[in-house]
Structures are given as C-alpha cells and as structure tokens.
Amino acid sequence: MPAAYKNAFQTYFRLKTSPFWIIHLLCFAAFFIEFSWWYVGLAFAGYFVRMFLVTGVHHRYFSHRSYSTSRVFQFILAFAAMTSVQKGVLWWAAHHRHHHTHSDQEGDIHSPQDGFWWSHIGWILSDENNETEEHYIRDLMRYPELVWLNKYFVIPPIVYGVAMFLIAGVPGLVWGLCISTVMLWHGTYTINSLSHLWGWQRYKTTDTSRNNPVLALVTLGEGWHNNHHRFQSAARNGFFWWEIDITYYILKTLAAVGLIWNLRPVPEQLLDPNNESWIKSQQVEQISAGNSTAAKTEKTDVVEEVEA
Numbered sequence: 519m520p521a522a523y524k525n526a527f528q529t530y531f532r533l534k535t536s537p538f539w540i541i542h543l544l545c546f547a548a549f550f551i552e553f554s555w556w557y558v559g560l561a562f563a564g565y566f567v568r569m570f571l572v573t574g575v576h577h578r579y580f581s582h583r584s585y586s587t588s589r590v591f592q593f594i595l596a597f598a599a600m601t602s603v604q605k606g607v608l609w610w611a612a613h614h615r616h617h618h619t620h621s622d623q624e625g626d627i628h629s630p631q632d633g634f635w636w637s638h639i640g641w642i643l644s645d646e647n648n649e650t651e652e653h654y655i656r657d658l659m660r661y662p663e664l665v666w667l668n669k670y671f672v673i674p675p676i677v678y679g680v681a682m683f684l685i686a687g688v689p690g691l692v693w694g695l696c697i698s699t700v701m702l703w704h705g706t707y708t709i710n711s712l713s714h715l716w717g718w719q720r721y722k723t724t725d726t727s728r729n730n731p732v733l734a735l736v737t738l739g740e741g742w743h744n745n746h747h748r749f750q751s752a753a754r755n756g757f758f759w760w761e762i763d764i765t766y767y768i769l770k771t772l773a774a775v776g777l778i779w780n781l782r783p784v785p786e787q788l789l790d791p792n793n794e795s796w797i798k799s800q801q802v803e804q805i806s807a808g809n810s811t812a813a814k815t816e817k818t819d820v821v822e823e824v825e826a
C-alpha cells in the first residue's frame with residue numbers, strides 16, 4: 519500500500535488538492551441558477567467531447583501511439599485533450615505507461631489492490647505522483663512544444679473555462695465547466711478503479727483488467743479494458759463489431775478526412791483467447807532487442823515515429 523494512503527487526510531485533503539474539491543462543491547451552485555435543459559446539454563457535450571480527447575488522444579495516441587498524425591495536429595490534439603483538467607499531456611502518458619509496465623504488480627501507481635479510492639483518485643491527488651517520469655516518454659520529449667505545454671498545464675483548462683463563460687455566462691461555468699469536469703474526472707477514473715474490478719476477463723493477462731459494456735459506454739470504449747491489456751497498441755479497444763467503441767468510430771472519421779492515419783489494427787492471432795504462443799514470442803524478441811524498460815513498457819508494441 520502506498521505510504522500516503524495510510525494517512526488519508528494528507529493524501530486527499532491538502533491545500534494543493536483544494537481546487538479538486540472546490541470544483542465539486544461549485545456543482546451545487548446549479549440549485550441557485552434557473553434550470554434549463556440547454557445547460558444540461560452543455561455539460562454532456564463537454565463530457566462527450568473531452569472524454570473522446572482523453573481516450574482517443576491522451577490514451578490511444580500519446581500513451582500508446584496507436585495512429586499517426588502531423589506535428590501541427592498533434593499539438594492541437596494535445597492542447598484540446600488537456601482541457602480535461604488531468605494535468606499535462608506528457609505527465610498523463612508517462613503515468614499511463616508506468617501502469618502498463620507494472621499492472622497490478624508491485625509498483626503499479628493506481629492498482630485497486632491498494633484500495634478502491636486510492637486507484638480512483640488517491641494516486642492523482644497524492645504528492646507521490648506529481649513528477650513527469652521522463653524515461654517513459656523519451657519519444658515525446660523530442661517535441662519542445664509538448665514539453666512547454668506539459669509545463670504550463672493550467673492554460674488549456676483556463677481557455678476552456680473562458681469559452682464556457684462566453685457561451686453561457688455564469689451557468690456556463692457551473693454546468694459546462696464544473697459539473698461537466700466532475701463527471702469527466704470520475705468517468706475517466708473508473709478505468710483505473712472499476713475496470714480492474716467489475717466485468718469479465720476474456721484474456722488471461724498478468725493483471726486484473728476486465729471487459730465491461732456499461733463502462734465501455736461511459737468511457738466511449740475504454741471499458742473493454744481486458745482487451746486493451748491484451749494488446750495495448752491498437753486504435754480500437756472493442757475487438758469485435760458488437761463491442762461498442764465510440765472513440766474508435768471517431769478516430770475512423772478523423773482518418774477518413776485525412777487528419778490522422780495509420781490506425782493500428784489488432785493482430786488477428788491475438789483475438790483468440792487460447793493463442794498465447796504469438797504474444798510470448800513477440801515479448802522475447804523485443805527484450806532480446808535491447809532496452810528492457812522500453813520492451814516491458816510497449817510489450818507487443820513497435821513505436822512508430824510521428825510524421826512531422
């Protein structure tokens with residue numbers, strides 16, 4: 519159990535974590551504003567668009583490089599994804615790669631083995647995980663514009679908040695920023711908590727990841743989390759047509775209009791839960807190829823260079 523979890527008060531309630539709780543409390547301001555379905559629509563639109571950006575950009579692009587894009591659109595995607603108020607793009611990718619390296623083993627930063635609340639919000643509120651671990655993201659550190667954006671991670675949320683205010687005034691801040699962001703936070707964090715607890719395991723992975731159709735709807739496709747731990751580098755997490763993966767449909771649309779390309783498919787051999795030989799041979803090949811940290815991080819992955 520992480521040391522900070524033993525002293526819950528220090529982990530969850532400090533001056534530094536107060537913005538997280540103040541945004542929760544500000545949601546109650548909705549009771550003092552005249553109700554309108556338009557505001558509800560604004561909150562859900564903010565949720566939907568930013569959940570796509572979390573899953574399709576922070577996760578599938580920056581953490582797993584499951585497709586390619588131009589350097590300009592890469593920056594636009596990073597900026598947009600950071601309106602999700604989940605720290606910097608490099609911080610996000612580094613911590614996620616750390617999770618895949620240690621999934622549910624000693625050293626995993628957000629395993630529910632260390633307690634539900636720790637895996638849900640404790641790890642992100644704790645001071646233990648503030649730093650961006652650069653050795654996990656050498657491929658992304660080559661872009662000074664991303665390093666800059668990661669450092670000034672408060673800029674995109676401020677721009678988003680100003681936009682909400684310009685769209686709908688104070689109700690825009692309450693519904694479009696606070697309520698929408700609180701829903702987005704807890705929706706996103708179910709992947710680290712509930713997706714390792716609720717659902718079934720089609721594939722025997724070395725972790726507790728699950729597939730769960732309800733969480734897949736809430737998170738626009740990330741609830742197929744056992745599939746994802748089976749093969750991290752695919753642009754899709756729903757491996758079969760009946761596994762609804764809204765993020766993948768949006769990525770396909772962006773590819774159709776030429777903004778992104780090279781969407782990485784799931785290798786046919788991996789779809790069969792009984793086929794373990796292929797994945798093992800890939801791991802051995804990569805570990806013998808050299809950098810053991812990179813090999814462990816990417817497992818069956820081959821990082822492609824982003825096209826400048």
Ligand SMILES: [Zn+2]
Nearest residue numbers: 617621727743
């Ligand atoms: Zn996981």
Ligand SMILES: [Zn+2]
Nearest residue numbers: 581614746750
């Ligand atoms: Zn992942």
